[in-house]
Amino acid sequence: MNDRSPLSAPRHPSPTDDPLADLHTTDLSDLAIEADQQPRADVGTGTVQIGTGLSRIDALAKVTGRARYAAEHPADDLLYGWVVNTAAARGRITSIDASRALALTGVVDVLTHENRPKMRSLDLFYKDMTAPAGSPFKPLHDDEVHYSGQPVALVVARSLELARHAARLVQVRVETQPHETSMLAHRDRSHEPKSLKAGYSPPPKPRGAADAHWEDASIRVDTESYAGVEHHNPMEMHASTVIVGKDGHLTVYDKTQGSQNSRWVISRVFGLPARKVTVRNPFVGGAFGSGLRPQYQLLLATMAALHLKQSVRVMLTRQQMFTFGHRPETWQRVRLASDGEGRLTSVIHEALAETSRKEDYVEVVVNWSGQLYHCENVRLDYRLVALDQYSPIDMRAPGAAHGVHALEVAMDELSYAAGLDPLELRLRNYADRDSAQDLPFSTKALRECYAQGAERFGWSRRPRQPRSRREGDEWVGWGMATGTWDAMQMFARARAVLHANGQLVVESAATDIGTGTYTVMTQIAAAALGLPMEQVTFRLGDSTLPVAPIEGGSSHVTTVGSAVEGACEKIQRELWKRARHHVDGFAKVKFEDVEFSNGHLNARTGGLSVPLEQLVRLKGEDQIEAKYLLLPNLLKQKKYVRAVHSAVFCEVRVDEELGTVRVTRVVSAVAAGRIINPVTARSQVIGGVVWGISQALLEETLSDHALGRFMNHNLGEYHVAVNADVGEIDVLFVEEDDRIVSRLGAKGVGEIGIVGVAAAISNAIFHATGRRLRSTPMTPDKVMRRD
Template identity: 70%
Template sequence: MSAANSPHNDQQPMAPPGTGPVRIGQPVPRVDGVAKVTGHARYAAEHPAQGLLYGVVVNSTIARGRIDSIDTGDALAVPGVVDVLSHLNRPKMRSLGMLYKDMIAPEGSPFKPLHDDRICYSGQPVALVIAQTFEAARHAAGLVRVHCCAEPHETELRAGLHRSHIPSRLKAGYSPPPKPRGDADAALAAAPVQHRGEYYSGVEHHNPMEMHATTVIYGPDGHLTIYDKTQGSQNCRWVVSRAFGLSKDKVTVRNPYVGGAFGSGLRPQYPLLMAVMAALHVKRSVRVVLTRQQMFTFGHRPETLQRVALGADTDGTLRSIIHEAVAETSRFEDYVEVVVNWSGQLYRCDNVRQNYQLVKLDQYTPIDMRAPGAAHGVYALEVAMDELAHRLGMDPLALRLKNYAEHDAAKGLPFSTKALRTCYERGAERFGWAQRPLAPRSMRDGRVWVGWGMATGTWDASQMFARARARLQADGVLVVSSAATDIGTGTYTVMAQIAAAAMGWPLEQVRFELGDSTLPVAPVEGGSSHVTTIGSAVEGACEKLQKTLLKEAARLPQSPFAKATAAHVIFENGWMRLRSDPAVAIRLTDILACAGKAALEVTYLLLPNMLKQKKYVRATHSAVFCEVRVDEDFGTVRVTRVVSVVDAGRIINPKTARSQVIGGVVWGISQALHEETLADHRLGRFMNHNYAEYHIPVNADMPEVEVIFTEEEDRIVSRLGAKGVGEIGIVGVAAAISNAIFHATGRRVRSTPMTPDKVMAAEGNADTA
């Protein structure tokens, strides 16, 4: 029995009967949909355990300093309270910082909860109340008195610009800005048309529907079965086993269902380590669930300040691009993002200079948030391009086409595929861009100004290594498995679809197992790489299984397949047939029966073809067109129409892919108009840490979003031809909205979110931030 089917785990979802054969590119409904809408899908805080205890976190109220004392007397007196953990009495843990590093950790020493008396940021966990009921633990947590000695803190990015530094290169996926090419400063000074602008993006927090939670089931032999809200079960097992000095055989981490994460679950969060501490301390099962307010006490999208300067000839030819960014990080880690690099890749220009620096603040380390780096960096570039187009008296789309890049000049490499020009053409046609008047404040409906804006989006297309296992059972069920994660993106569905298409097997007889650290190795789910990676491994495993079935069939007495090779047979609807004579066929389950086997199982290792891939730049692209309506009296902005055309390679499932892009557009609208976590820097604390004050859009804020996919495949990125769609949907949306606001009002707002007060305060020219 596989771990994913063990008694502790929910049954993995399967398509309903009657689904039948499927193909790649078919809009298949989610196989996990019924489980989710009926409540049968269990999330991290919903798995039962006998004698379960509950932990509630106590957080610090200062931004920097030391704990003088912790008074737990009143808390321990609450009926049902078992104990209160702190740095004074936690179970033994290893001290070396590198042992707390997860698989995608940046340079530095990761945060270690309850490690010592140091306070590194406001909201830091300083104690954990363990009780027989959640209510008792929550009440007692309010009675824990933590006395601290506060030290001077600094949480304001602008105040720390004088001590910014170049970050370490030691983070997976981080590419430092390339070396300058040409002389960007001299070219800018000589350009007849110039634009310089400063762009600011505030802090955002992830706020998925499911809050971070960990349930640790303490087995009779001391084995820990952990249900955690994470984007990587094996990443969490890695950290737990190393931090506590446990054999990985003593730790199993599962995440069969994740209620959204968007990057917040890429790295293990402090509830995981604290729940394990508690379980080891009391030798019982423990659950720790964060409140909505506590969801603001760990990583976030970093506050970022950017400066962009563009120089061009009067015909729009770019002569200079300068893009500089400064972002925040914690005192203990150098969190990095690829913010400025896109500016040297997206447009053709001979003179480019880019710079990216960090400022260490007394805050928790930021973490990746949907399209990290691009959501901010492409925003600044694309607003600057719109401003340059206005100075030139040129259509913004025409300016982009004028400087279209057929290859990446920074790396001197061609793109594996690039259909951005098609995105521009199809989006402009669908949106009706040709009818757009060039001058701002040209379209009005009563007292409402109407504006049209557009922007380009881009994101990396990547692939990692992974394993997948395929097992055909005698009962006719094809089980494919990998330690992948489904954070709501449709992984269950798409992987089952890939397996069914590869094997010619009915979808309702395919089960994809994921979310278990004991399954074949898989990378952390992030960066829009799961389909290119896990999907390719699944297809490879199915092809390997087909070859194994053919060998078994060839061994049968008087087999018509005795001399057949893989090229001689086809697999369809549960049968293997000779291509030359389809009437010669055998049911796959009959092969197992004749061979006397209960199942056939193979494992496939996917290793990216780096020798081939390194010869190309691999990227997704998009063109976003939007319409806004701006109330002249109140400065309120409503997005009324969006067309997003996406170049993401081969689309495996248009239904789930479209949902991903729509979700990205929704978040792009939220980034543009709604979201920002505000800090009181006197206290060094985020203040609007709830849904009442952290503004997010609702259904009434959303327009109809039309998603169009280009028709092209990229066999360099993946054997499937897919590139990935998770991130690209958000990139460029905020810029398109900013540009539409300018077109509507003639007012330029260069900071997000573009709230009514900023729209009203902005002066009516292109030079005012």
């Protein structure tokens, strides 16, 4: 021991102080915002562990309406903006007459390209952190019309209703030009994409002689599939509330998957110092990729606020949610060949996808076909067709949702051609290494997914031949497919502060789009320091917090979660050092021999224990603070292929007379590393399965290419899955622990839930009816019997 007075080591935790004591004197408006940003767990959770299933700590705030979304934050003298969109698909604006709108009492202004405030013009300033190569769209920049639905004016008024009414009075005249909006009609002018986009890898070079082996094969399939445009339809529509402070500081509440990404764009476009802009997104009502890039309402609300020096809110309507990016229209051709034992001898996967004329939006569509199964002869090709559309944007499992679908339907066809069970075909072509890069997988428990999923589903009882089982008016079919997605990790910072009253506050500019970020990060921190959940607060959704990536690609747990654990480990070590120097009996206790539980630091042997609060106060301090920078270990990670895998088994019931398909049962077996919270992880996979059903059977965008616009831009005609469309969904997690991907051993589960679901449904429809449907959605007109 040193010369300082030692502390005794009590065996029981002491009561904690009131966790909200420091807020009791706060102004009520500030308290509302503070409470929104800091959901807390219910009292009585006790010490938690990684892997414990816990309910969401933000649930109460959401169901009681205390959670505020982007369009719900109050401001004094708030003005409302309403977007005027043009119907023309391409052309130039010849005039905008806003006189009738401006004549209305309460209409403050109508902004157009002719009178907007000064904004920067260079493309570089409009590029957000996820932008693809090319020139980003600049709202109200000039008189050029690039696509139908483009915003061309913003009416600002003293009430939402007045702004909406006045917007109808604005007359916009456009000199139209010939447009092209059909990808299939313009396949002949496809081009190689520019590959500049975060997360995108171009197809690897061909290996072997795929074409020759396919031509010579006796067992082969040649498939074409088409997937039309899909639109994001989260419950919360895109909105931005820009609050102008007395000092000119902008506080922006934005529907975004990255507060720092939105701040980045605002500050650069308007030439503002980053310190003069704060973006907050404490709650996001779903996004699924639509919030990765800042949408146009953010720049419109900001320009109006700067122009009028007054707070402004702009919220898009459900119809306007169809006027920005979407999952791109995609055509694919997959050719597979095998030997007599069903082993792949050739894989050829080609894809065409749409993009805008302004940017080369890219996705990883075909690469999965060179990674998922073992084959020596592979050729992959991916090209783009530029159209007069808004640039597509990421949608849940971008690229994989379509690319893996095409592959897995083709694999099902090959299983019948080779006379093998679809599961057996996949096992015979199981890849222990990624042949394209000749690298091992960091972990890969796909065999276990196949085995456990098949057992749970009862796959062994599946009749071999299609049209083998009928119940009443419905044919019953079973299908399966494989799913895969990247296991990504980015970089992030986290800050943790342990207070003398036992309260732990952890911060990072992360986002919770409904995935459970609040809950899981709180759980990671609580488990690290052995605290009950109610003593831990995780702060997110504020651009002033430590840097975090956008919430996308199923990387938040592996990235921000690892940073949170890293910050908490620093506090662990500081507490341990204090115990060694100041507490009797701990002098020779190694760090590896202590544990944190029930608010105490405990020696694993000997019964030594000391409350964390006492260790915090040892140096006359009231807190211990630690910061952690999470940087991926690229030297280690690049030696492996990091991926999440799943096996999806599905039962459908098909009425051929009506063309209806009921998905009555789905089993999804997922290998996604160490599962931090099975409750929230399961919810993510269930949500993905529901969307897979929607993708397979319902979601269809109808376009009038003569007009160059989407026609069914509402939820009455653009159908998404509802409760009546969803049967039993069973999710199981296969044991896996991947310390290559993250220090937590975790991967991600946000994307993998949707991958393979539509293919499993398609394959089940074939097993039920003998009719092969490759394209999505598989609507009744395609399913209906044709004599």
